[in-house]
Amino acid sequence: MAGQINAFEMAQKQFDGVAKLLNLDPQIAEILRWPMREYSFRIPIRMDDGTIRVFQGYRVQHNDSRGPNKGGIRFHPNETFDTVRALATWMTWKCAVADIPLGGGKGGIIVDPSSLTTPEKERLCRGWVQNMWKNIGPRQDVPAPDVGTTPQMMGWMMDEYSKLVGEYTPGVFTGKPLGGGGSEGRTEATGYGVIYTVREAMAHLKLDPTKCVAAIEGFGNVAQYAAIGFIEMLGGKVACVSCWDRNDKTSYTYSHKDGIDPRFLLTITDQYGTIDQKKAKDAGYVIEDGEKWIEKECDVLIPAAIEGHVNADTVQKISSRVKIVAEGANGPCTPEADEYFKKNGIFDIPDFLCNAGGVTTSYFESVQNDMNYYWTKKEVLERLDTKMTSAFHAVLDMSQKEGVYMRDAAYMVAIDRVVKAMQLRGWS
Numbered sequence: 126m127a128g129q130i131n132a133f134e135m136a137q138k139q140f141d142g143v144a145k146l147l148n149l150d151p152q153i154a155e156i157l158r159w160p161m162r163e164y165s166f167r168i169p170i171r172m173d174d175g176t177i178r179v180f181q182g183y184r185v186q187h188n189d190s191r192g193p194n195k196g197g198i199r200f201h202p203n204e205t206f207d208t209v210r211a212l213a214t215w216m217t218w219k220c221a222v223a224d225i226p227l228g229g230g231k232g233g234i235i236v237d238p239s240s241l242t243t244p245e246k247e248r249l250c251r252g253w254v255q256n257m258w259k260n261i262g263p264r265q266d267v268p269a270p271d272v273g274t275t276p277q278m279m280g281w282m283m284d285e286y287s288k289l290v291g292e293y294t295p296g297v298f299t300g301k302p303l304g305g306g307g308s309e310g311r312t313e314a315t316g317y318g319v320i321y322t323v324r325e326a327m328a329h330l331k332l333d334p335t336k337c338v339a340a341i342e343g344f345g346n347v348a349q350y351a352a353i354g355f356i357e358m359l360g361g362k363v364a365c366v367s368c369w370d371r372n373d374k375t376s377y378t379y380s381h382k383d384g385i386d387p388r389f390l391l392t393i394t395d396q397y398g399t400i401d402q403k404k405a406k407d408a409g410y411v412i413e414d415g416e417k418w419i420e421k422e423c424d425v426l427i428p429a430a431i432e433g434h435v436n437a438d439t440v441q442k443i444s445s446r447v448k449i450v451a452e453g454a455n456g457p458c459t460p461e462a463d464e465y466f467k468k469n470g471i472f473d474i475p476d477f478l479c480n481a482g483g484v485t486t487s488y489f490e491s492v493q494n495d496m497n498y499y500w501t502k503k504e505v506l507e508r509l510d511t512k513m514t515s516a517f518h519a520v521l522d523m524s525q526k527e528g529v530y531m532r533d534a535a536y537m538v539a540i541d542r543v544v545k546a547m548q549l550r551g552w553s
């Protein structure tokens with residue numbers, strides 16, 4: 126959850142603020158404040174020991190005026206209907222700001238995936254599809270991986286859907302494994318996309334990337350490739366990453382006096398993102414409390430874990446050196462954190478712009494699935510860079526033209542595009 130605040134209330138509050146700025150017709154605002162369709166269902170699964178366990182599943186389709194709903198499925202112990210609603214809403218804005226012809230959706234299951242065996246996980250994935258298959262599809266709603274889900278899980282889900290509809294349908298899920306209908310570059314896409322926007326922000330602020338240090342929260346898919354990109358594409362240094370340790374059930378911050386080496390850390394990280402503490406210590410890493418990442422001396426702060434971690438209680442702790450906050454996660458900064466950034470002149474790259482690289486490459490994946498013709502990694506990443514760079518500049522231009530903060534500008538660009546599609550389709 127987003128600190129004390131409910132994530133969906135936060136998404137609505139952000140929207141209401143911009144609806145006022147845009148002088149949006151209240152009837153249109155009323156449509157956009159709420160998801161268009163919501164599904165909640167129970168998934169009974171036979172566990173390996175023969176017992177039945179029932180899981181709670183969700184899918185929320187926020188708005189499909191610009192194209193099929195699109196967005197990940199999270200497997201998370203703290204999942205709630207409201208988090209899924211918030212995340213589905215943000216997906217609508219994300220696809221619009223990235224200017225891809227898709228709407229917003231999100232799904233979830235309340236579960237800690239590391240508590241399941243591989244066969245149990247597969248049955249749970251198939252169970253989710255058995256509940257939802259009539260309401261998803263390449264022209265309706267296309268799910269993808271998110272926190273707690275993986276390309277392999279998307280492979281199982283796509284297989285289950287294809288069996289139920291009676292034909293191979295790779296475009297129903299994206300983020301599938303390479304060789305199983307996946308796209309080159311999808312694994313790196315979200316993290317690299319974050320770095321393309323950081324690069325543009327640095328150029329705008331006239332910062333030399335090679336002199337910049339980043340502090341990153343998380344070491345999941347987004348954080349891993351954001352760290353690699355920050356070092357390899359920009360030539361900067363990464364002070365730390367943090368990660369949830371599934372054995373200790375707590376999180377830690379990993380730093381190194383010379384800057385962390387994400388490619389090395391990847392070799393000692395398990396499939397759930399837990400770093401091997403002993404091997405890290407042997408390699409000279411300092412392991413501290415999981416909250417420490419936010420206090421590290423740095424120029425660029427990249428929260429790339431989950432929602433609400435930069436909030437009224439934690440934002441005061443960020444280094445006075447921070448010039449850019451790049452929101453790799455969905456909803457990591459609360460409205461109180463926004464106020465702090467505004468007051469202190471910190472340049473924020475809002476989540477649904479900053480992390481749009483994942484869904485943009487998902488879009489490329491579904492286009493390739495439709496054509497049954499696949500691009501090289503170089504082609505995918507070049508197209509991604511072009512999309513992210515133009516999305517960044519559309520938002521920056523709006524922010525300068527209207528004299529508004531970057532998050533409000535991103536909302537203005539996105540809402541404008543969604544409302545236009547709704548009007549053209551005669552919805553308002």
Ligand code: GLU
Nearest residue numbers: 196197269271483484487
């Ligand atoms: N889960 C990712 C997101 O929040 C990707 C969604 C997708 O690829 O559809 O943007």
